Amino acid sequence: MVKKTIIILVLFNISLVVSQEGKVTQANKDFENYAFMDAIDSYEDLVKNGYTEEEIYKKLGNANYVNALYENAADWYSKLIKLENTTIDANYYYRYAQSLKSLGSYDESNEWMQKFYEQKTNDQRAINYKEKENYIERIRENSGRYEVKNLTINSTASDFAPSFYSDKLVFSTARDTGFATKNIHKWNNGAFLNLHVSKILKDQQFSTPERFTKELNTKTHESSSVFTKDGKTVYFTRNNSKDGRFSRDREGVSRLKLFKSTLIQGEWSKAQELPFNSDAYSVAHPALSADEKTLYFSSDMPGTIGASDIFKVSVNEDNSYGVPENLGKRINTEARESFPFIDEKTIYFSSDGHPGLGGLDVFAAKLDGSSEEILNLGEPLNGKQDDFSYVIRDGNGYFASNREGGKGEDDIYSFQENQPLRFDCLAQLKGIVLDQETQQAIPEAQVSIVDASGKIVATAVSDKNGAYNLDVDCTQNDLVIVANKEAYDSKNTTFNMIAGQINRVSILLQKAQVELVPAVGSDLIVGLELNPILFDLDSSEIRKDAALILNKASDFLKKNSGIRIEVKSHTDAKASKSYNQRLSGSRAKATYEYLVKLGVDASTISFKGFGEDELLNDCVNWEQCSKDENEKNRRSELIVVE
Incomplete structure (x- = not known):
C-alpha cells in the first residue's frame, strides 16, 4: 500500500529486515532492498518448490504485514509458529495477534497476546493489553459517535493524509503522477505520491482535485502536510532527495524528512529542510499545536521506544527550533505511533501498539495532564484494517482507511462527530x-x-x-x-x-450461621460447599466466578482467624511440564494476593504450584479430553493445614 511507504519507510522496526546470513537468493535481495511485492512472489515460488525454512516464513509474514495484507501475514505467521524445533521471537506473536484482529479473530488474537505478555512483561504493548483485557468492550462503549462517508474525490489509487488549508483540503495521492513507469515504488508496486488540493464545497462536495503546486511536488514522495492558520506556511513530508530525485543512504534507503515552505507574493518558496532531519533516520507526519508554537511529528530517531514514536519540538519566534522531545510511554509503544494531529488540548494519533480493532487505529489523549487515559475512537471510524491520518475542525473532519468498500487502496473519509470524547468518566x-x-x-x-x-x-x-x-x-x-x-x-x-x-x-x-471447621488436610472450598476456583486456559487471572467464591472463603477465614491454609494451584496437561509449573505458581500467587486484598491475614496463607502433577481425571493427553474435562484441572484449592 502506498501509504505504507510513508508510514513505515524505515519508521517500521528495522528488526523486521532479518540478517543476510545463508544463501543469498534474488528473493533475499528484493526483501533487503524493500522491494516487498517482488520478494513475496519469489518467496511463494520457493515455498511451492518445497522450501519450508524459518527465515522464508518470517520474511513472507513481514512483507505482507508491512503492506497491510493481514490475511496473508496471518497465514505465514501461523506456519512459522507451527514449525518444530524453532525458537520464535515474541514479536512474531504480536504481529500474528495483530493480523488475527484484522480478520475479526479477537479470541484467538487474545490467546497470542497472552503468550506475548508472558515473554515480554515489560513491553508497553503487553502492559497495555494486560491493563485493558476488556478492551473490546471498552471500544464498543465508545463507538457509534461518528457518521462516516467516503469522499467523491477518491481515486482507484491510494489517497490519504488530508489536511485543512483554509476552505480547501490538501491530501496525498498516488493517482496519475505524469511520470514514466520507472517511478513505480518497489515497496508495494504503487506509484509515487504527490500533494493534491480540492476546494470544500457545500454538503461535503469537492471541486476536481488538482496538483497542489509544482514548487513542492517532485519526483519523490510528498505527503502528510499541515498549514498554519493564516495559510502562509506549510510543513510536509518528503523522501530524502537531491536535485528533486531520491537520495539513499548506505543501506539503500531513502529516509523521510520534514520540509517547510512559505507563501511569498502568491508563490510557494523552495522547500527548506528542518534542522533535526537526518540521513540516518526518518522524520515525518507534521502537526501543529493550537498556538502554532509546537510542532509534533513521527520519527525513529535515537531515543525512539518502538518502530516509530511521536515527538514534539518548540517553534521559536526567530524561526529556529528547540530540541525534539519524545512524548513518552503513555503514548508511544514498541510498535508504530504516527500521524499526530492536535485539536486544542487533545492529541489524536494512529497506533498498532495500543489495544485496538486491527491494523492501525486512531486514538486520543489529553496533552494537559487532565487525564491519563488513551482512548480508542471506536467504530465506525476504526475498524479491522488500517485507519489513520485523522484531522478534525469544529466537530467535522477526515481520515484515511484501507477498509473494504473503498474505491482504491486507501480512501479518505469524512466524519461528523455527534458526541464528544469523554475521558475519565x-x-x-x-x-x-x-x-x-x-x-x-x-x-x-x-x-x-x-x-x-x-x-x-x-x-x-x-x-x-x-x-x-x-x-x-x-x-x-x-x-x-x-x-x-x-x-x-x-x-x-x-x-x-x-x-x-x-x-x-x-x-x-445476614448474621452468619455457626459453621463446622473443615478438617486438616481438606479443601476449604469443598467444606464450604462452594464451586471450585477455576482458571481460563493459559491464564493466571482471577475470573469473575472465582472472585465471588474467594469472597465467601475470605469471609469465613476472617471470622475463623485461627485457621491456616495452603493455596495449591494446578494446570491441565497442555504445554510442557516446566511451563505448567510456572503457570501454576502464578495461579497460586494470584489466589493468595486476592485473599490478602480481601482482608485475610497474609501470615495465615502459604501458596505453591503443582503444575500438571495432580490431575483430577485421566486427561494426561489434553487433546483427547473435552473443554470441560480439561477446565476441571485448571484450579486452586485452599487446603486446611492448621
Whole structure:
C-alpha cells in the first residue's frame, strides 16, 4: 500500500529486515532492498518448490504485514509458529495477534497476546493489553459517535493524509503522477505520491482535485502536510532527495524528512529542510499545536521506544527550533505511533501498539495532564484494517482507511462527530449497609467493587451510620458490589453504573450461621460447599466466578482467624511440564494476593504450584479430553493445614 511507504519507510522496526546470513537468493535481495511485492512472489515460488525454512516464513509474514495484507501475514505467521524445533521471537506473536484482529479473530488474537505478555512483561504493548483485557468492550462503549462517508474525490489509487488549508483540503495521492513507469515504488508496486488540493464545497462536495503546486511536488514522495492558520506556511513530508530525485543512504534507503515552505507574493518558496532531519533516520507526519508554537511529528530517531514514536519540538519566534522531545510511554509503544494531529488540548494519533480493532487505529489523549487515559475512537471510524491520518475542525473532519468498500487502496473519509470524547468518566456509588433482621446500620463493613474480569477496582469502609461512598468508572458494566463484615455472611450484588447521576445501592447482611471447621488436610472450598476456583486456559487471572467464591472463603477465614491454609494451584496437561509449573505458581500467587486484598491475614496463607502433577481425571493427553474435562484441572484449592 502506498501509504505504507510513508508510514513505515524505515519508521517500521528495522528488526523486521532479518540478517543476510545463508544463501543469498534474488528473493533475499528484493526483501533487503524493500522491494516487498517482488520478494513475496519469489518467496511463494520457493515455498511451492518445497522450501519450508524459518527465515522464508518470517520474511513472507513481514512483507505482507508491512503492506497491510493481514490475511496473508496471518497465514505465514501461523506456519512459522507451527514449525518444530524453532525458537520464535515474541514479536512474531504480536504481529500474528495483530493480523488475527484484522480478520475479526479477537479470541484467538487474545490467546497470542497472552503468550506475548508472558515473554515480554515489560513491553508497553503487553502492559497495555494486560491493563485493558476488556478492551473490546471498552471500544464498543465508545463507538457509534461518528457518521462516516467516503469522499467523491477518491481515486482507484491510494489517497490519504488530508489536511485543512483554509476552505480547501490538501491530501496525498498516488493517482496519475505524469511520470514514466520507472517511478513505480518497489515497496508495494504503487506509484509515487504527490500533494493534491480540492476546494470544500457545500454538503461535503469537492471541486476536481488538482496538483497542489509544482514548487513542492517532485519526483519523490510528498505527503502528510499541515498549514498554519493564516495559510502562509506549510510543513510536509518528503523522501530524502537531491536535485528533486531520491537520495539513499548506505543501506539503500531513502529516509523521510520534514520540509517547510512559505507563501511569498502568491508563490510557494523552495522547500527548506528542518534542522533535526537526518540521513540516518526518518522524520515525518507534521502537526501543529493550537498556538502554532509546537510542532509534533513521527520519527525513529535515537531515543525512539518502538518502530516509530511521536515527538514534539518548540517553534521559536526567530524561526529556529528547540530540541525534539519524545512524548513518552503513555503514548508511544514498541510498535508504530504516527500521524499526530492536535485539536486544542487533545492529541489524536494512529497506533498498532495500543489495544485496538486491527491494523492501525486512531486514538486520543489529553496533552494537559487532565487525564491519563488513551482512548480508542471506536467504530465506525476504526475498524479491522488500517485507519489513520485523522484531522478534525469544529466537530467535522477526515481520515484515511484501507477498509473494504473503498474505491482504491486507501480512501479518505469524512466524519461528523455527534458526541464528544469523554475521558475519565466517573460516577458516584452511594449506599448503606444494614443488618437484614434488625435493619440497624453496620459500621466498618468492607465494601468492594469487582469488575467483569474479577479485578477489585474500588474499596471503601462503611462509617458509623453504615454509609459508604465510592467513585466508579461509569463506562463499566456487569460490576459486583461485595460487602464483608465479621460475624456476617458475605453479600454480592450485581449492578451497572449510570453516568451523570448518583447511583445508590443498599446492602442487607445476614448474621452468619455457626459453621463446622473443615478438617486438616481438606479443601476449604469443598467444606464450604462452594464451586471450585477455576482458571481460563493459559491464564493466571482471577475470573469473575472465582472472585465471588474467594469472597465467601475470605469471609469465613476472617471470622475463623485461627485457621491456616495452603493455596495449591494446578494446570491441565497442555504445554510442557516446566511451563505448567510456572503457570501454576502464578495461579497460586494470584489466589493468595486476592485473599490478602480481601482482608485475610497474609501470615495465615502459604501458596505453591503443582503444575500438571495432580490431575483430577485421566486427561494426561489434553487433546483427547473435552473443554470441560480439561477446565476441571485448571484450579486452586485452599487446603486446611492448621
